[in-house]
Structure formats: structure tokens, C-alpha cells
Amino acid sequence: MYTDEHLYIVSYDIGEPKRWRRVFRLMKGYGEWLQLSVFQCRLTAQQHAELIALLDGIIHHKDDHLVLLDLGPAERVVPRVVSLGKTFTPVAREPVIV
Numbered sequence: 001m002y003t004d005e006h007l008y009i010v011s012y013d014i015g016e017p018k019r020w021r022r023v024f025r026l027m028k029g030y031g032e033w034l035q036l037s038v039f040q041c042r043l044t045a046q047q048h049a050e051l052i053a054l055l056d057g058i059i060h061h062k063d064d065h066l067v068l069l070d071l072g073p074a075e076r077v078v079p080r081v082v083s084l085g086k087t088f089t090p091v092a093r094e095p096v097i098v
Contacts, residue, residue, distance in 0.1 A: 005042045005074040012037050012066040014059065022058050023066075026051075042074045 010027060014020035014037070027033070030051050031041030043051065048068075055066055071077045 004044050006048070007071040007074040007077045007079075008041045008043055008048070009034075009069040009071065010039045010041060010067070011069075012059075013064065014066075015063040016060070019058060019060065019064065023055065026054055026058065 008031070010031065012020075012023055014023055020037075024037075027039045027041075030043065030047065031039040033039055041051075052068070059066055071079060
């Protein structure tokens with residue numbers, strides 16, 4: 001069903017607070033917030049392309065920086081993470097009730 005999803009870590013450095021908030025709100029719709037300017041997302045190829053297009057329309061390429069790290073197929077990724085403080089838990093696919 002969701003076998004084509006990949007797990008991504010998205011990190012960004014946005015220079016202007018208004019643009020930062022726009023990116024943050026957009027990212028909340030695509031993934032789980034880990035910490036300031038860092039999200040983890042499970043995305044299909046279509047969602048990945050859509051997210052990139054939307055982010056491309058928000059950021060200023062000369063001033064901002066955004067990185068999407070593809071960790072591989074979401075169902076098979078076992079991240080090796082050192083987490084101090086709060087516990088890191090990979091985002092899981094949960095059923096959507098309509």
C-alpha cells in the first residue's frame with residue numbers, strides 16, 4: 001500500500017522569520033517536527049516532487065538553504081541515531097480515518 005514511500009529528514013535555514021514560518025507550516029503538513037527547522041517525512045515520489053515545488057516557491061535561493069536527505073524505503077529504514085534528551089522515534093505510517 002505505502003511501499004513506495006521513502007523516509008526523509010528535512011532541515012532548513014531560512015533567513016527571514018516570515019518565510020521561516022511559511023516553510024514551518026508547510027512542513028507540518030508533510031511530516032513530523034523533530035526540532036527547530038528539522039522534520040522527518042514519509043513521502044511518495046509524487047509527494048516529494050510536490051513538496052519540493054512548494055518549497056521552491058517560498059524560499060529565497062540566495063539567502064536560504066534547505067536539505068532533504070533520502071534515508072531510503074520507509075518500511076525498511078532502521079535509522080542509527082544518537083539522541084540525547086528526548087527520544088527519537090522514526091515516523092510511522094498510521095491509518096487515515098475518513
